[in-house]
Amino acid sequence: MIDFTFTEEQEMFRKAAREFAETQVAPKVAEMETTGEVCDEVVKALGEAEMMALTIPEEYGGLGLGYTARLIALEEISKVSVGTAMMLQVFALGIEPIIKFGTEEQKKKYLPALAKGERLASTAVTEATGGSDPTGIRTSYRKEGNDYILNGRKCFITNSHIADTITTLAKDNENPKAYSTFILEKGMDGFKPTHKEHKLGMRGCNTGELAFENCRVSGENLVGEEGKGMRVALGAIGDVGRGGMVGCALGLQAACLEASVKFATERILYGKPISNLQTIQNKLAEMKIDLEAGRLLGYRAAAIQDKGGRSSNEFAVAKYFTTEAAQKAAKMAVDIHGGYGCMEEYAVSRYLRDSFVLGPSAGTSDIMKVIIARWVLS
Numbered sequence: 001m002i003d004f005t006f007t008e009e010q011e012m013f014r015k016a017a018r019e020f021a022e023t024q025v026a027p028k029v030a031e032m033e034t035t036g037e038v039c040d041e042v043v044k045a046l047g048e049a050e051m052m053a054l055t056i057p058e059e060y061g062g063l064g065l066g067y068t069a070r071l072i073a074l075e076e077i078s079k080v081s082v083g084t085a086m087m088l089q090v091f092a093l094g095i096e097p098i099i100k101f102g103t104e105e106q107k108k109k110y111l112p113a114l115a116k117g118e119r120l121a122s123t124a125v126t127e128a129t130g131g132s133d134p135t136g137i138r139t140s141y142r143k144e145g146n147d148y149i150l151n152g153r154k155c156f157i158t159n160s161h162i163a164d165t166i167t168t169l170a171k172d173n174e175n176p177k178a179y180s181t182f183i184l185e186k187g188m189d190g191f192k193p194t195h196k197e198h199k200l201g202m203r204g205c206n207t208g209e210l211a212f213e214n215c216r217v218s219g220e221n222l223v224g225e226e227g228k229g230m231r232v233a234l235g236a237i238g239d240v241g242r243g244g245m246v247g248c249a250l251g252l253q254a255a256c257l258e259a260s261v262k263f264a265t266e267r268i269l270y271g272k273p274i275s276n277l278q279t280i281q282n283k284l285a286e287m288k289i290d291l292e293a294g295r296l297l298g299y300r301a302a303a304i305q306d307k308g309g310r311s312s313n314e315f316a317v318a319k320y321f322t323t324e325a326a327q328k329a330a331k332m333a334v335d336i337h338g339g340y341g342c343m344e345e346y347a348v349s350r351y352l353r354d355s356f357v358l359g360p361s362a363g364t365s366d367i368m369k370v371i372i373a374r375w376v377l378s
């Protein structure tokens with residue numbers, strides 16, 4: 001039997017995540033949009049609320065609640081701040097290689113502090129020469145005894161300047177077809193964050209560049225087998241990366257609908273609220289249809305993942321649908337607000353900017369279609 005309902009625990013968790021977002025994140029949104037960082041108070045509160053612990057197994061200090069819970073948390077937080085949700089999404093993406101492919105020593109060393117939010121995480125795959133095509137990356141490593149020496153630059157990295165533990169992908173400079181994944185730690189010699197980006201949207205979180213200059217990484221920090229790193233990195237992006245972006249997109253869709261319903265029922269034209277106008281009602285109905293459909297796609301993929309299956313194809317469908325729907329919803333929300341929608345004091349103008357930044361992260365819509373077509377044709 002297919003059960004389309006959330007459990008009582010999941011409903012309670014959603015309520016708690018919503019309260020958390022409204023009380024701990026919402027008051028800081030304006031500040032974070034200006035500074036381009038998730039502020040320390042929010043990071044601390046996320047840690048205390050165990051939001052970083054969701055996907056970490058209990059034996060390593062996590063909650064082991066899984067991917068449905070993570071999607072619920074991201075949806076509720078993104079409804080208030082897409083930037084904060086993005087910070088949290090890439091945190092989980094960064095630690096996934098350690099959870100799935102890490103040695104016992106690596107898990108014991110890194111996961112407990114990450115679960116408490118005492119350390120922050122990220123993943124660094126993209127480079128100027130390798131985004132949609134990760135085989136184009138140029139960051140390379142060479143072996144020196146038990147160590148690896150990394151050289152190169154990563155761009156568009158979420159949490160670039162605040163992460164303490166970063167999983168990264170590099171290619172073997174003697175065998176350009178072999179890639180390996182490494183754990184980097186803040187403060188390692190030859191490793192530093194450089195340029196900070198100023199983004200179109202999702203401004204409330206940090207995105208930037210990382211540089212490796214003869215960065216010496218111990219063999220103990222190799223994740224998975226040497227030369228098999230592409231599978232480690234892409235596996236995490238496929239499930240956790242795409243899944244996280246679905247959570248961010250669903251939250252934004254829900255925020256657009258809620259703001260539009262509020263405005264449409266309060267704005268009086270011709271002596272009546274504009275919610276009486278059929279054109280406005282059509283937009284609200286379309287937003288609701290897309291939100292419900294997106295939720296079904298996203299939570300279904302998360303449920304498959306929670307049962308131990310791979311759901312990267314299902315998440316490709318959900319990511320394509322929800323990120324495109326979020327853009328559509330944000331445009332309709334701005335339209336419903338008339339001139340007010342173009343003013344900064346109305347959140348829908350931020351939603352529109354944010355909606356455009358959801359697309360590229362964890363793979364563009366074009367790439368989702370490539371993946372979906374490959375799935376269909378196989």
Ligand SMILES: Cc1cc2nc3c(=O)[nH]c(=O)nc-3n(C[C@H](O)[C@H](O)[C@H](O)COP(=O)(O)OP(=O)(O)OC[C@H]3O[C@@H](n4cnc5c(N)ncnc54)[C@H](O)[C@@H]3O)c2cc1C
Binds near residue numbers: 366
């Ligand atoms: C806000 C933000 C946060 C990010 N955070 C991270 C992070 O934490 N870590 C990380 O590693 N990366 C991160 N990224 C990078 C992101 O994964 C890449 O931007 C994305 O994979 C696209 O790569 P690109 O920007 O190089 O675009 P390109 O790959 O250069 O794509 C350019 C255009 O070509 C199209 N295209 C490319 N290939 C094909 C194809 N085969 N068929 C059809 N069309 C194609 C694309 O759809 C796009 O329209 C982030 C990006 C953003 C915007």
